Amino acid sequence: MFQNIRLCWKIKRIDRIMIESIGVRNYALIDKTDIELEKGFTVITGETGAGKSILLGAIGLTLGQRADVSALSDKSKKCIVEITYHVGGYALREWFEENELDYSEEVIVRREISADGKSRCFINDTPVSNKLLKEFGGYLIDIHSQHQSLLLGQPEYQINMLDAFCGSGELLSVYQEKFNRRKQCLTALKSLRESARDADKEKEYLGFQLAQLEEAQLKKGEQEELEGELAVLSHAETIKSVLSRLVFDLRDADQAIVTVLKNSRNSLASLKEMVKEATEYGARLDSVILELKDLAEESEHKAEDVEYNPRRIEAINERLSVIYDLIFKYKVEDVEGLLALKEEIARKLEGIQGYSDKIEVLEKELAGLEKEMDELSGKIHELREHSREPLCEYMKSLLVELGIRHPEFVVSMVPSGEYTFTGKDEVKFLFAANKNQKPGEIAKVASGGEISRVMLSLKYILSKTKRLPVIVFDEIDTGLSGEVAHRMAQMMREMATRMQVISISHLPQIASAGSCHLKVYKEDNSEHTVSRIRKLDAEERIREVAGMISGSEITAVAVEAARNLLGQQGG
Secondary structure, eight states: OOOHHHHHHTTTSSSSSEEEEEEEETTEEEEEEEEEEOOSSSEEOOTSSHHHHHHHHHHHHHHOOOOOOOOSTTSSSSSEEEEEEEOOOOHHHHHHHHOOOOOOSSSEEEEEEETTTTEEEETTTEEHHHHHHHHHHHHHHEEEEEHHHHTSSHEEEEEHHHHHHHHHHHHHHHHHHHHHHHHHHHHHHHHHHHHHHHHHHHHHHHHHHHHHHHHHHHHHHHHHHHHHHHEEEEEEEHHHHHHHHHHIIISTTTOHHHHHHHHHHHHHHTTTTTTHHHHHHHHHHHHHHHHHHHHHHHHHHHHOOOOOOOOHHHHHHHHHHHHHHHHHHHTSSSSHHHHHHHHHHHHHHHHHHHHHHHHHHHHHHHHHHHHHHHHHHHHHHHHHHHHHHHHHHHHHHHHTTOSSOOOOOEEEEEEEEEETTEEEEEEEEEEEOOOOOOOOOOHHHOOOOHHHHHHHHHHHHHHHHOOOOEEEEETTTTTHHHHHHHHHHHHHHHHHSSSSSSEESSHHHHHHTTTTTEEEEEOOOOSSSEEEEEEEEEHHHHHHHHHHOSSSSOOEEEEEEEHHHHHHHOO
């Protein structure tokens, strides 16, 4: 959640975001409720189990939190949670445009959950993904719960807190863009280097194959031509004999076919006056005679060309042997297959060289990114270093006001030695609540009440140094009372002058500090028990605070004490 707060600070602040209303339908014990909120400090009170946390869970749905079907009280109806924000104080128009959403200063965020588990999210009635809803929610509201108190012990949360205080947000944003690009470069380099190593293993063999195929000097259609020539040379005598006999029969024999046909043509000529078709027949015979004469001439030339040549046969066999060996070796069908393989091998070898070129480009980019990241992380480190002591001193003064008499608060920072998403520093918050106690990790040495006070102090400081969005405190005052609770109430009230603050509380000191007081309570109807919420008027507030002071039996003393508390707070 805190990371989302930091994102919000990137946006130019004009005024402040305000939750105008919250509507809940069919969520846990809440069948139907509509809450109108005001600027400033709103407190929510009610008995344990009345439904305060349920309301918080409903709000969480509009921030993209996981939907649980079991939360539907009536499985025949949808659960609907709707929050209306006034966002005119933030320059959010660009974000809306980037995500192809219609912008307006009044934004309605809605989450619907059906009984079959299907969830739908809307921003101004436009369907959006849960991821986008969560991103948008980060600009709007920060819920401080017990879970977030646990986050205080995590290094990432602590360094984000320090960055928010020192104002390194813009530098860190640029650094993180380069961090992500560096991560992409490293991934790409790893893949390329693995591919290059695999390619290098076969580079020598590919080179041998290419040399062998190039040495063969293969030509397209060569195999068919050689095989045809070999067939002719291997049967030269037979071919010569058959063709010579054909020439003899057609042209040179006593009764040669051409001679016989000529005689027949001459005989037909004598019939042309008696048989009208005779002329046509004569013309057709002329055509046949001409064709047979050409056939005889060509056959004669072919017979003359065909000669038995053992040396040529040997040469052809040797060449075909080379071709056949290559075809068998590379498991292709013909010379064309060998030529295609040659081109493929050449491309692979060229690609191997391409790996080196690509690796070189990425390595240069990586070196440039790391140089820039070193410069940015150095500047971020300086800001953090200059802010450590002021933050520690401020924290200690606030913790004293919150009842910790001898607090120690230390921001430890050491170089990480490697690039992380937050720079090159390791940051730890160390805390001690007692005099002469060695500061230790907050999660290990602080009680629940102490962690709450540390967290509130941090949020208070950040609300002054950086503008936060709407913040909801969920029983941050647990385990506290008396003057400490009173000071905590004052701090929340002051924060509310800079932002909208909503606090769920069991303490009268906190409840009396609010400018608006909402009460959550249970009500029995004819079928089941439901949670209700309503705004209290002045007299109702007195009785509610009095009840928080004295318990179930409200005494006159408690009422007077409540009047005094509310008077002190201006409530």
